[in-house]
Amino acid sequence: MSKKKEKDSDLKGTLYSVGLVGIFILVTWFMAFYLFIDRF
Amino acid sequence: MTTIKEKALGFTIVDRRDGKLALANMYVAFIALFIGGLCGLLQVLVRSGKFTLPWGIGYYQVLTVHGVLLGLILTTYFILGFQIAAMSRTSGTFTDKQRLLGWIGFWVMTIGTVAAATMVLLNEASVLYTFYAPLQAHWIFYVGMALVVVGSWIVGIALFMKYIEWRKANPGQPSPLLSFMVVVNMAMWQICTLGVAVEVVFQLIPWSLGWVDKVDVLLSRTLFWYFGHPLVYFWLLPAYMVWYVVIPKIIGGKIFSDALARLSFMLFLLFSIPVGFHHQLTEPGIQSFWKFLQVVLTMMVVIPSLLTAFSMFASFELRGRQLGAKGLFGWFKKLPWNDARFTVPFIGMAAFVPAGAGGIINASHQMNQLIHNTIWVTGHFHLTVATTVVLTFFGASYWLLPHLTGRVLTKQMNKLAIIQGIVWAVGMTIMSAAMHIVGLMGAPRRSDFSTYGGAAQATDWIPYQIAQAVGGTILFVGIILILYIVVNLLFFAPKGETEFPIGEVSEHAEKSPMWLENWKIWLTICIALILFAYTVPVIEMIQNAPPGSKGYKFW
Ligand code: HEM
Ligand SMILES: [Cu+2]
Numbered sequence: 001m002s003k004k005k006e007k008d009s010d011l012k013g014t015l016y017s018v019g020l021v022g023i024f025i026l027v028t029w030f031m032a033f034y035l036f037i038d039r040f
Numbered sequence: 041m042t043t044i045k046e047k048a049l050g051f052t053i054v055d056r057r058d059g060k061l062a063l064a065n066m067y068v069a070f071i072a073l074f075i076g077g078l079c080g081l082l083q084v085l086v087r088s089g090k091f092t093l094p095w096g097i098g099y100y101q102v103l104t105v106h107g108v109l110l111g112l113i114l115t116t117y118f119i120l121g122f123q124i125a126a127m128s129r130t131s132g133t134f135t136d137k138q139r140l141l142g143w144i145g146f147w148v149m150t151i152g153t154v155a156a157a158t159m160v161l162l163n164e165a166s167v168l169y170t171f172y173a174p175l176q177a178h179w180i181f182y183v184g185m186a187l188v189v190v191g192s193w194i195v196g197i198a199l200f201m202k203y204i205e206w207r208k209a210n211p212g213q214p215s216p217l218l219s220f221m222v223v224v225n226m227a228m229w230q231i232c233t234l235g236v237a238v239e240v241v242f243q244l245i246p247w248s249l250g251w252v253d254k255v256d257v258l259l260s261r262t263l264f265w266y267f268g269h270p271l272v273y274f275w276l277l278p279a280y281m282v283w284y285v286v287i288p289k290i291i292g293g294k295i296f297s298d299a300l301a302r303l304s305f306m307l308f309l310l311f312s313i314p315v316g317f318h319h320q321l322t323e324p325g326i327q328s329f330w331k332f333l334q335v336v337l338t339m340m341v342v343i344p345s346l347l348t349a350f351s352m353f354a355s356f357e358l359r360g361r362q363l364g365a366k367g368l369f370g371w372f373k374k375l376p377w378n379d380a381r382f383t384v385p386f387i388g389m390a391a392f393v394p395a396g397a398g399g400i401i402n403a404s405h406q407m408n409q410l411i412h413n414t415i416w417v418t419g420h421f422h423l424t425v426a427t428t429v430v431l432t433f434f435g436a437s438y439w440l441l442p443h444l445t446g447r448v449l450t451k452q453m454n455k456l457a458i459i460q461g462i463v464w465a466v467g468m469t470i471m472s473a474a475m476h477i478v479g480l481m482g483a484p485r486r487s488d489f490s491t492y493g494g495a496a497q498a499t500d501w502i503p504y505q506i507a508q509a510v511g512g513t514i515l516f517v518g519i520i521l522i523l524y525i526v527v528n529l530l531f532f533a534p535k536g537e538t539e540f541p542i543g544e545v546s547e548h549a550e551k552s553p554m555w556l557e558n559w560k561i562w563l564t565i566c567i568a569l570i571l572f573a574y575t576v577p578v579i580e581m582i583q584n585a586p587p588g589s590k591g592y593k594f595w
Contacts, residue, residue: 011357012368013368013372014350014353014354016369018350018353021393022346024394025396028398028401029400029404032401032404033404035480036406036407039410040406
């Protein structure tokens with residue numbers, strides 16, 4: 001049980017999830033940036 | 041002081057007298073939701089071009105009702121009601137004096153609301169919820185708005201008093217997390233509402249009474265947005281309270297870290313106020329350097345926002361793994377998806393991903409030109425406030441209302457609540473996506489249906505306006521559903537005891553350091569940042585003031 005507990009604190013999924021959110025933000029931002037450069 | 045009943049139940053119940061005060065606020069909030077939602081429906085129908093308002097009612101009058109009731113009244117009342125209950129739950133029952141202040145604040149706000157609403161209904165104040173000068177409303181509208189703010193301060197004092205009482209009784213101890221968060225939010229509110237109070241009392245009221253005939257528009261907008269951005273965080277932080285403190289308990293897990301939660305709230309306090317210029321990026325009369333500085337400060341909120349995202353995912357993953365989840369994302373399936381108290385706020389969290397991404401685009405200085413005053417902005421804040429925040433509030437209502445009324449959420453109501461969340465998500469995806477896209481095509485916000493003299497560009501917008509009408513109609517069904525559930529929880533649900541869920545901190549988490557609750561440090565930094573960001577540009581604004589404007593009534 002206690003051995004298992006140690007393994008519990010594995011937060012890989014969390015790391016990847018936050019990373020995906022970050023990537024989504026960057027991608028949309030660059031899409032808008034491209035549009036901006038194109039227009040102004 | 042736990043009562044015998046509470047011991048038997050295993051949880052604390054908010055004192056009935058405090059509960060009544062919280063409920064009074066909730067009633068006003070949900071009445072506002074009904075009327076405001078109806079206006080939302082009318083707006084999308086009008087803008088589709090297939091429907092005209094009867095009896096000579098103006099579009100902008102309807103839009104003012106919608107913005108004021110949903111953006112200002114629903115939010116403020118729900119938040120104060122929620123915070124009163126949260127404070128009572130975590131720091132103990134209010135004293136008679138504190139509760140009396142709560143009631144005085146409630147009535148001052150309500151008198152103000154009725155006064156302002158009456159003027160809007162009499163068509164004397166179709167100035168939209170931002171009441172921008174030089175549009176000029178009847179002075180009673182402004183006095184009503186001022187009373188709403190003053191009333192909220194009085195409620196705030198009651199909350200501060202409770203907190204101080206707790207700290208005195210428990211020296212050297214960190215306050216209960218939820219109480220701490222309530223105090224951060226009210227501190228922010230107190231500081232930011234000073235701006236709009238100055239605008240209303242010293243500029244708009246004398247001007248609308250005719251005591252002075254001109255108003256400095258630039259200064260009035262600056263004071264408004266000094267308040268306007270923290271306003272959106274005042275809406276969001278109570279949703280974060282639910283996410284940080286309540287959701288972990290509902291999923292059967294633990295709060296990932298108490299210290300991280302406190303730190304992110306303090307960072308929100310710091311970086312929510314000195315940033316109002318990001319709403320004035322196209323405003324002449326403010327030097328580019330000061331806009332840039334406030335843009336940088338704005339971007340700092342990315343830090344506590346990602347901390348929050350991390351903390352949420354971590355609570356979910358730890359819980360899922362505890363239940364035996366395997367693989368990188370296996371924990372996702374283990375979450376209690378058939379519990380509306382979790383699923384509905386979760387939809388709100390998911391909406392915050394595109395909402396946050398859009399917000400960063402909006403605030404990116406020159407790039408703001410891409411979307412400024414287009415309906416993209418409306419699409420953006422229907423994701424932030426009208427999805428993330430309100431779905432979290434709806435999710436919270438599913439335990440808070442029955443907790444306060446001594447009833448329970450039945451299985452059928454729980455199911456209906458999940459359907460409500462899905463209906464909202466579908467309707468909002470359609471409406472908000474259409475708004476975002478057509479906004480990029482140049483369609484303006486705050487506009488009645490028009491073919492703009494048959495201009496080709498405006499013709500291209502019409503299919504998207506029809507899409508908004510479809511999405512908006514689905515959303516209105518969502519409003520009927522939530523109101524049905526709320527009425528059930530207030531008056532008809534079976535009697536019983538419902539828990540006000542408060543999460544416990546994970547045993548692995550470090551103890552929170554006391555400097556996180558050292559108000560001297562945080563308020564000093566907060567005020568220093570505000571002075572840094574605003575002093576010079578405001579002095580420049582006053583020294584090189586634009587010519588004043590007389591009032592206009594275009595409706
Ligand atoms: C049935 C659901 C809803 C529909 C169909 C709807 C629709 C709309 C539309 C079409 C507009 C923009 C109109 C224009 O710019 O000409 C608008 C504005 C707005 N909505 Fe909603 N909305 C809904 C719910 C909400 C909710 C729940 C909130 C807040 C909690 C909200 C807050 C606002 C605000 C603050 C504005 C800005 C008003 C202004 O620009 O002066 N809406 N809404
Ligand atoms: Cu803002």
